[in-house]
Amino acid sequence: MFSSLTEKIDGVLKKLRGAGVLKEQDVIQALKEVRLALLEADVNFRVVKDFIGRVQEKATGSTVLESLTPGQQVVKIVWEELRDLMGREHAGLSLASQPxxxxxxxxxxxxxxxTTCGKLTRVFTQQGKRVxxxxxxxxxxxxxxxxxxxxxGLDVPVHRADRSPATREEVVRFCSEGVRxxxxxxxxxxxxxxxxxxxxDDELMGELESVKAGVTPQEVLLVADAMTGQEAVNVAEQFDRRLGVTGVILTxxxxxxxxxxxxxxxxxxxxPVKYLGVGEKSDALEPFHPDRMASRILGMGDVLSLIEKAQESFSQEQALALQKRASSNTLTLEDFRDQIKQVNKLGSMEQILGMLPGAGKLKTMMNPGVSRELPEKEMKRVVAIIDSMTPAERSDHGLLNGSRKKRIAKGSGTSVQEVNRLLKQFLTARNMLKSLVGGKPGKPGKSGKLKKRGKLIRALQSP
Ligand SMILES: Nc1nc2c(ncn2[C@@H]2O[C@H](COP(=O)(O)OP(=O)(O)O)[C@@H](O)[C@H]2O)c(=O)[nH]1
Ligand SMILES: [Mg+2]
Structure with missing residues (x-):
């Protein structure tokens, strides 16, 4: 999602982020590059002009925040303006006071x-509503x-006509009957x-106007294909002029x-854009959060959405227990195996990677064939290795000496090297998780860097 835009903006801002002292000229140069990146992303030129104007005004006139470097301040301003451009806050669907x-x-x-009807149906039925x-x-x-x-497929009834209505009046009557x-x-x-x-098409618009007048909807949602770029915006303008839409879903x-x-x-x-369609399946719908999207675009990942997704698939209790163990560094191989199994429920490896900070690069490093096949196979192997351990070994990896590793490799049809590799992955994941949930990083290096990024993200999200 937005990989080329993110890559470009991340490149421009990286130069600023590190700088201790910023000259006005540096900021102006960076914003020129941001402007180009936005235009290449097919953002409307007037929107880009206003956007850059606002960022420039704030960036050159802003007071100095001690907690951030000047470069980070510019990043913060760009982030805020991106968020505001997309609507600032998540806009949900409004419900009728009387169903x-x-x-x-x-x-x-x-x-x-x-497709989106199906996705929304799923959202509502999961809230216990009848659709x-x-x-x-x-x-x-x-x-x-x-x-x-x-x-x-979703186990909800569909109101449909037994014979094709001929006139607009008949279509309106059929829709009103359905609502009744x-x-x-x-x-x-x-x-x-x-x-x-x-x-x-004028004829269709006329019919939709009549249907709208007949059923008085709370929400008129325009569904538009994001891949068509500015054309999607033009279409939205035309539908809005005739029908007065209440929100947009970009698929x-x-x-x-x-x-x-x-x-x-x-x-x-x-x-407002209210939801995003992110795939063909009925669960591929995400509520749209401008602040999180701004973070994603700036290459800072969307850890919050990932956590929400994770929470959908485990219980609150499980999540809390895990968080506690992660922050006290007592996560075991057994937890690790369970997490790997859970990951399957979160979505494809690619979707998950897209939400992690800096993962855009990781994704482009993996060639497409590998990114799709390897993780599933790798996951199975990891699960097989952990399954071959005794419960005691699973809860204390310190027990794993040479002869135990040999036994485990044999039991899982792998090699001692693979068992060692898994242990290394486990320890890295444990460290990463710990720094993500706010404990002290175990070792400097990768996890420390992640934590710094986390600090920047937190600073950005609480202005
Ligand atoms: N990749 C992807 N495909 C989608 C998404 N939403 C819909 N589609 C596909 O777009 C095509 C047209 O969808 P459909 O719901 O029939 O469009 P309609 O004519 O507006 O009702 C179908 O092949 C869908 O699977 C999405 O968010 N991502
Ligand atoms: Mg259709």
């Missing part, structure tokens, strides 16, 4: 409306078919999957190396 909450999805064909889907594109039987299959069915049967949320066209963001749509959207239409 059902009606959500109308709009957008061009292929943008990801139907009804409406196939609000009744003229296209294939569209209703796709939604029906999606609904069946939702109300009468006590559903919490009703989501309308409306029809799209390949281009903005296919995981394949977007540039970031232009996300960075321009808020400034262009004044409406």
């Amino acid at each position: 059902p909450t009606v959500v109308m999805m709009v957008g061009l064909q292929g943008a990801g409306k139907t 009804l889907l409406i196939a609000a594109d009744p003229r296209r039987p294939a569209a209703a078919e796709q939604l029906a299959a999606l609904g069946a 069915r939702g109300r009468d049967h006590g559903y919490d949320v009703v989501i309308l999957d409306t029809g799209g066209r390949l281009h903005v 296919k963001i995981e394949g977007d190396a540039r970031g232009g749509a996300l960075l321009s959207m808020r400034a262009a239409i004044g409406k």
Whole structure:
């Protein structure tokens, strides 16, 4: 996600970050490069101009904060302005005071409306809410078919027409009936999957206006494909002018190396991006947090989102216990194995790496074939090695002498070198975790550096 933008901005800011004394000329030069990076990322030129103007004004007129170097201060200003550009705070979905909450999805064909209906359904059902889907594109039987299959997979009902309605009035009546069915049967949320066209089309807009007037939705969410860059922003402007959207969901963001749509959207239409689609599967939806995204773009990672994702897959208790053991450095090989198993639930190795500070480089270092295959195999091997240990060995790796290692290697079908490698990985991970959760780093070096970065991130996030 945004790899080329992050790489460029990280390069520019790295030069500043280290500097003890900054001349105004250095700042101006750096901002010139940031400006170019944003333009190359396909951010609207007016948005870029305003953005650079604000950063420059703050950077040259700012008071000195003792805790940060001058370079870090410029980074902080860029971070704050990026965050504000994208809307400052996370905007959630608004719910009706009297259920059902009606959500109308709009957008061009292929943008990801139907897929996103499924993703939102999953978000709501996980909160214990009952969802009804409406196939609000009744003229296209294939569209209703796709939604029906999606609904069946998620175990939620789909309201669909038994025959294709001919007129706009019939479409509106069908949608209103669906919402009434939702109300009468006590559903919490009703989501309308409306029809799209390949281009903005006056006829369709008219129909959507009528549907909107008929169902009075709390949310009109524009779904747009991030990969189309400024075109996504243009489409959003046109839909907003006719329909008054309440928020935007940008899809296919995981394949977007540039970031232009996300960075321009808020400034262009004044409406918040609420969610990001990050893949085709029904769990590939992330609430959008401008502050975290600003950190990601600046190559500082998104540790908070990673922690939230982790919390979804383990219980609060497990997470607390782990944190406690991590900070007191009593994490065992058994914990390590369990964590590796959990990682599988977090998502692909690539997704996880993308959220770690500085991991962009790591990712580009691994060639694509390796990044996809190796970790899964490696994980299995690691789990096999740990499984071959006795419980005592698992809770105290200090017991592992030469003969025990030989036995374990034999038992797991690996070699003593591989057992040694695993132990090294385990100790490194233990150190890293400890510094991430705020304990003292065990050794200087990698973990110390990570901690410094953590300090910078904390400084940035609490202005
Ligand atoms: N990679 C990726 N593909 C997506 C995402 N959202 C939707 N898609 C794909 O985009 C295509 C069109 O999606 P669909 O929901 O049918 O679009 P609609 O015409 O707006 O309803 C499908 O192949 C989806 O799997 C996303 O966030 N990431
Ligand atoms: Mg569709």
